[in-house]
Amino acid sequence: MNENEIKHVIFKILKRIAPESDPSTLAPDENIRKTLDIDSFDALNFFIGLDEEMGVTVPESDYGKLNTLSEIIPYLSSRIG
Amino acid sequence: MTNDVMQKLTYREAVREAIREAMKKDDRVFLMGEDVGRYGGCFAVSKGLLEDFGPTRIRDTPLSESGFVGAGIGAALGGMRPIVEVMTVNFSLLAADQIINNAAAYLHMSGGLFNVPIVIRMATGGGRQLAAQHSRSLEGWYAHIPGIKVLSPATVEDARGMLWTALEDPDPVLIFENAGLYNMEGMLPPDIGPVDIDKARIRREGKDISIISYSASLFKSLDAAEILAKEGIEAEVIDLRTLRPLDETTFLDSVARTHRALIVDEGWRSGSISAEISSRIMESAFYELDAPVERLCSAEVPLPYARHLEEAALPQVNKIAALVKKMVGTHG
Amino acid sequence: MAEFRMPSLGSDMLEGTLVEWLVKPGDRVKRRDAVAVVETDKAAIEIEVYEEGIIETILAQPGQKIAVGAIMAVIRTEAGKKAETPEKATLKDASQLLAEGASVPAEDKEKKLPSIPEVEARRIKVSPYARRLAAERSVDLSTIAGTGPDGAIGATDVERTTATVITQPAEKAPPTPIEETPREASQKEAPPAAPAAERHAAKDYQTAMRRAIAAAMARSKREIPHYYLQMRLDMSSTLRWLESENLKRPIKNRILPVVPLIKGVSLALRDVPELNGYWIDDRHQISEAINLGFVIALRQGGLIAPAILNADEKCLDELMDAMRDLIVRTRSGGLRSSEMTDATVTVTNLGDLGVETVYGVIYPPQVALIGFGKTMEQPWAENGMLGVRPILMATLAADHRATDGHRGAQFLDALNRHLQEPSNL
Known part of the structure; x- marks a missing residue:
């Protein structure tokens, strides 16, 4: 899975959680939770989505490190089997 | 002449x-x-x-x-x-x-x-x-x-x-x-003669509500009726002229046509002529009513001196219009 | 026979628009079955039935605006086989209804005396003139939705009914004239009435919700003498316990920190029940059930606070599931009427965005609202030692007519106590 494909999956999950939003307009360093107005339930659903779509289980302790696309994409690509 | x-x-x-x-x-x-x-x-x-x-x-x-x-x-x-x-x-x-x-x-x-x-x-x-x-x-x-x-x-x-x-x-x-x-x-007319003192008069005809009033409040009611007409509400305005004996036939007949009544009275509402009129409508025209009778009277205070307070205490054109709109509601 | 009436889905609701029936005549229904979808100012809600029986007649049509308390359908119940006409039932007054309530079987009684009694026991209001007109024109008043104050039926409502009865075959437009929508477009589509109404509802949805919130909140600030108490809660033990619990779980079953807070509130309300209930008609009514309204913000603006029913009886997993389910259904539509009306207290959590302290506005006729801010690491002195702890500011906004500060303090103290023993939650 290359970076673009990962980004595509992330957008798909975000779109499911926040249908009114347009995740493709997110800048790499933008805080996703704040920009898309995502609460803790949405965030959990996002991580569940990553688990289901890519098989990456994010431990709770890493939640705080994953705020922007530029943080999430390398994190995922290093963990996809 | x-x-x-x-x-x-x-x-x-x-x-x-x-x-x-x-x-x-x-x-x-x-x-x-x-x-x-x-x-x-x-x-x-x-x-x-x-x-x-x-x-x-x-x-x-x-x-x-x-x-x-x-x-x-x-x-x-x-x-x-x-x-x-x-x-x-x-x-x-x-x-x-x-x-x-x-x-x-x-x-x-x-x-x-x-x-x-x-x-x-x-x-x-x-x-x-x-x-x-x-x-x-x-x-x-x-x-x-x-x-x-x-x-x-x-x-x-x-x-x-x-x-x-x-x-x-x-x-x-x-x-x-x-x-x-x-x-x-x-x-x-210069040859104007005496007028009767036992009949109320309809000063403006309308079909949606009867505004019952007298003296200075009559003109406020007529002004309000003018505003209401622009919004499609036709108010009938009654000038009581004589408060005793009360010509109830005129306002009861009017309510039977309009099915709503608002009494505008510069007096206070408690124990007032407006209360008397409301009672008579209830006694004699209850089955004609499509909305509770309403009254617009002066605020129950000794009338204030300050202009804005005095204006707020007295019945005013905008208050009459607003109350009528509320009463006629989803009319039409 | 029983009448199925438009329920009140909030103290500020006057009418709702019927979107669709989920049942048809002849269908058998039981208690708590969802029978129709109604669009209110807040959301599309599935409304439930509280009778067992068979749908006899459906009176309201999709697209129609229906006043709270107006009859929407007639249900043939097992008990009431003796044919009683709906009109006769309509003319019963409230005292008669209550008197009957004393002699009906227990299950029926629950319907007659629900948690907010003022709503269901409401009789249909008809102006004297409208009643006379209806008699003259042989109109059944129970089939009319009133548009007057408090949903009263006025002469125009009777006149409109007789007019639509005559013209019905020609045009099936919704009875209340709404603004013009492109006619040709809606006529090409199969059912003509509903799409127009829906489009209208969607367009004005935001305004309507804003108005509903405005009405409820203005009433709250006008009528409720709020008092506020706040307490800093040391969340160390709760979070430590939660972290170890979540480590054991697959990601799908992880529990969010707000869940123990909700459970803590529910248990504290068992200890201090005075904060759980309503203030209605100058009377404090404590509720036995703890139905916890949870404020869910909508991204496009506005909020809905559906209830987690019997929150105190649910374990953390059940609460997590319930909340997840409520959030999905709140944002996608499909809340049920009991979830909209039954909340006995409200919790709002604004910590996600970094808010420290919440001073809430109580949702009338409830008597309390609990607010949570963000859990933040803060200096915390204890036993002469200074440490850094995760601290959460919990606030209570309560109705001073119903309770005093002492009760409020007892509640916050109980909340703190429960959160310090997370394994018992």
């Missing part, structure tokens, strides 16, 4: 002309009250009459309402036709004993022997920044008393025509002139 030329007259002039005509027609008629002679009347109603009729028929009195109203009752019992001017309804409280205990009761207590054909005129109403003690609207209160008639001419025509009819009445008649109306102008 020919008969077909209309004459422009203020309410004040209309009252004056009515007095003048009565004085000319019947030499038993005389005018008595504080400052009515040399000063020309507190509201300038009787200006010039002293010159025309002399001090025996235009009589200045001391500041003693109980005294000169009592003297008027005596004169009436003695065969005269006195017009007694009490400067304002506020001061009539000093003469309340004469009016209520004497004038109103004599015919009854004398076993039908003595009528008291007195006419008592007084100014009433608020809205002129004269504060609580000079702004009362107590005509509804007098309408509580059997034995007297209570008139409240709103139009120039009624100001001109009611006096003679009142003088011809064998019993005491109180005429309440809203001081805010004295400068109002109206067009009258």
